[in-house]
Amino acid sequence: MAASSSLRLFFLAAFLVAIVFAAPAPTKRNLAKRSFKVPRSLNKAHPRGLNGPDAIRKVYMKYGFSGGFIAAQKTGDEERAGLKQNAANSTAAANNGTGTVAANPEQNAALFLSPVNVGGQILNLDFDSGSSDLWMFSTDLPQAAIAGHSAFDASKSTTFKQIEGAQFSISYGDGSGAAGTVGTDVVNIGGVTVENQAVELANAVSRSFVQDTNTDGLVGLAFSKLNTVNDGVKKTPQKTFFDNVMPNLDLPVFTADLDPDGTGVYEFGKIDSSKFVGDMAWIPVNASSGFWQFDSAKFAVDGVEMKNAAGSKAIADTGTSLLLVDQEVADAYYAKVTGAQNNAQVGGFIYPCSAKLPDISVAIGSTYMATIPGNQVTFATVDDANTTCFGGVQGNGGAGLQIYGDTMFKAQFVAFNGGNQSLGFGAKPPV
Ligand SMILES: *[C@@H]1O[C@H](CO)[C@@H](O)[C@H](O)[C@H]1NC(C)=O
Ligand SMILES: *[C@@H]1O[C@H](CO)[C@@H](O)[C@H](O)[C@H]1NC(C)=O
Ligand SMILES: *[C@@H]1O[C@H](CO)[C@@H](O)[C@H](O)[C@H]1NC(C)=O
Ligand SMILES: *[C@@H]1O[C@H](CO)[C@@H](O)[C@H](O)[C@H]1NC(C)=O
Ligand SMILES: *[C@@H]1O[C@H](CO)[C@@H](O)[C@H](O)[C@H]1NC(C)=O
8 A cells, every 4th residue: 555655656756747847848737637538530531431351451461360361362562471569670671762661552541540749749640559659650751651641840849859779660461561760759648748758750651551641650559568669689669658658647547438430539547437338347468468468268149158169369459440250250150140251352251231130249358248239240331332231240260369449349348457457348338
């Protein structure tokens, strides 16, 4: 007790000192602020909007999955580099000196964005609990790559400090991604500032990011060990914004509260229990991989529980649109949907939009089943006439990891607890 309250005092003191020394420190209002909200809005400049094939391709590439239809559809000019934390070098290597690297257009575009203030400059960033870098477009990029984006100009920030020799390179499975230099600056999200937040300035980005003119970068919210900053020889991972802000929060959490359309709110420091029904279920995560990872060896269709024979671990990823489950789970689920088929051309399960979909539940650890009501499973339509639908639940092609994204967050209020490394789940009211 005594230890924890003196720790708290220490952090409070550190926070106050930090604010006093912050150069153009945004306001004293921050002193009382122990929780804050950030809106998550639809990216209106997204090249194709809600698009099932893009969504499944994006998650397969993000995690370097090689099974299913997606691998077969690959154009063949890229080399898959595996999980992105193992691919620290590949983007920089692919940079052809023009500030762009080869990648298929569109499929990595972020659907949802939140405003972030870096050294007094506002950027629209994608909050991604499946990665750990805070990187952004910068004026180190050629003008042609910047066009339409907000790009961070370090020379216009009085608080920016370069970290000599530090570089970053974050890569998706196909070699797309971003690379550049690293510094620290005052980062303000939702009115709360972190002094000396590591910020990564892209001097090379993939074409998908260039084309997605609303997205200026990412805020990684997985564990700091996945951060890709290095000194050219060895990894020198930097702390995420969440790790840095945590001591100043009432509770060491951030929550994802998404509406059925995928927009919503991230809140740091507080759990708003009016947003879910009943009590929150807490499940410990295994952070050793750097992800918000847990067991998920069971599933249920319309409440009928079944064992998931593959039983792959699962991660909670706000940067993924779909609920990507073990292939057997997707097969079993769509076996109950009249007219459903796993379609090679589209890249996943589709069905007549008139079909009645059963509820699906996936295990979160051994004690909680997260249910997605059938009427919230559809991700998008496939055709202009809106007769064929693309499911928000898809198979992982035997990849050995399940990725639980927005399809889950739209139905479940989720708290990411960095204090005791756990996830809190509460079912959202039915829509
Ligand atoms: C980058 O690649 C070189 C060899 O190409 C390797 O020696 C070095 O360790 C790599 N750096 C990182 C950070 O992975
Ligand atoms: C190199 O840059 C040019 C100009 O942006 C681009 O058209 C080309 O595709 C790039 N090539 C590679 C391999 O990245
Ligand atoms: C983690 O913290 C939450 C909220 O303070 C608490 O309710 C929960 O029991 C804790 N979970 C674990 C696994 O320790
Ligand atoms: C956590 O995951 C790692 C692999 O990522 C595994 O080696 C370890 O046994 C796991 N720990 C627990 C407590 O399950
Ligand atoms: C299909 O749905 C879209 C999005 O809801 C809508 O804008 C469009 O008008 C619909 N098309 C038809 C033919 O109903």
